[in-house]
Amino acid sequence: MQDHISQLNDAQKEPVLQKEGPMIIIAGAGSGKTRVLTIRIAYLMQQGIDPFNILSLTFTNKAAKEMKKRIGEIVGASEAKNLWMGTFHSVFARLLRVEADKLGYPSNFTIYDSQDSQRLTSAIIKEMGLDKDVYKYKQIFSRISSLKNSLITVRAYYNDADLQEADAMARRPRFGEIYKEYVERCFKAGAMDFDDLLLKTNELINRFPDVLAKYQNRFQYILVDEY
CATH class of the missing domain: 1.10.10 (Arc Repressor Mutant, subunit A)
Known part of the structure; x- marks a missing residue:
């Protein structure tokens, strides 16, 4: 892990090593934002944060797959597979599969x-x-x-x-x-369209406070790439 951190410059190290509290990274294309996010997630896991408590939202599913692979190379693939990582649509689809019955949909919608x-x-x-x-x-x-x-x-x-x-x-x-x-x-x-994945997740967390609390408690670290 230290080898990966030592390859970063000071501006990149700062967000990687900040364990608690909100932050935003503003930087140009090709400046290593995704790399920083990847190493930060691996660092959090090395600090004892359960991957189940980390949510990472990415711009594409391809990027999520690549990030998860890189994280797995640092902390182990078995740990990395437990991360919730993907686009807004793919992560919300996964969440809705679990909670769909509350909205009257089958889990295999x-x-x-x-x-x-x-x-x-x-x-x-x-x-x-x-x-x-x-x-x-x-x-x-x-x-x-x-x-x-x-x-x-x-x-x-x-x-x-x-x-x-x-x-x-x-x-x-x-x-x-x-x-x-x-x-x-x-x-x-028993179908949702692509836009429903956003709309129905919004409806779910607004109509069911217990569902909102469940995921607020679960996801202690939320990281968004290309916000």
Whole structure:
């Protein structure tokens, strides 16, 4: 471990060796931020921190795999495999697999990719007999995705006159009906789309204080790459 730390410069060593308290690293591309994060996690584990208590969020799953491999080379692969590490979406999917029943989903829920979601959106538009040149399924799904990423549920949409007016002005006054039907179809199919992995995790920790407390207690060290 000391060999890895000794290869860092002073600015890099400081965040690696700070065991407690919040920090943020601001540095340019290629300056070793991911390397610092990797060595910091290994250092924490060498200081006796249980890997189960460490959550690391990365920009890509490929980066997470590479980081976990490097950490395993320092502290041992058997220890490194217990880290919760990945993108926001992959980590939240893992969390939702454990807690899905609280939201009425099976633990083996399906995750729709964009093609699945667009096909469903297209089918709903067709079944509702809407003009497909006005209600273009890719644009409609993009609108649904944008709302979900802003944590705007169907209920929140119907409580927001400005959002509804914007769709009316765009000659899509029945967008809300499509959104509602889309969400209901996904739920009945036991499926979440990619955006639901964020939206449903947000719903889970806001609706169930015991779940929030469980993960607050578990993840004593949260490290985010490319924040």
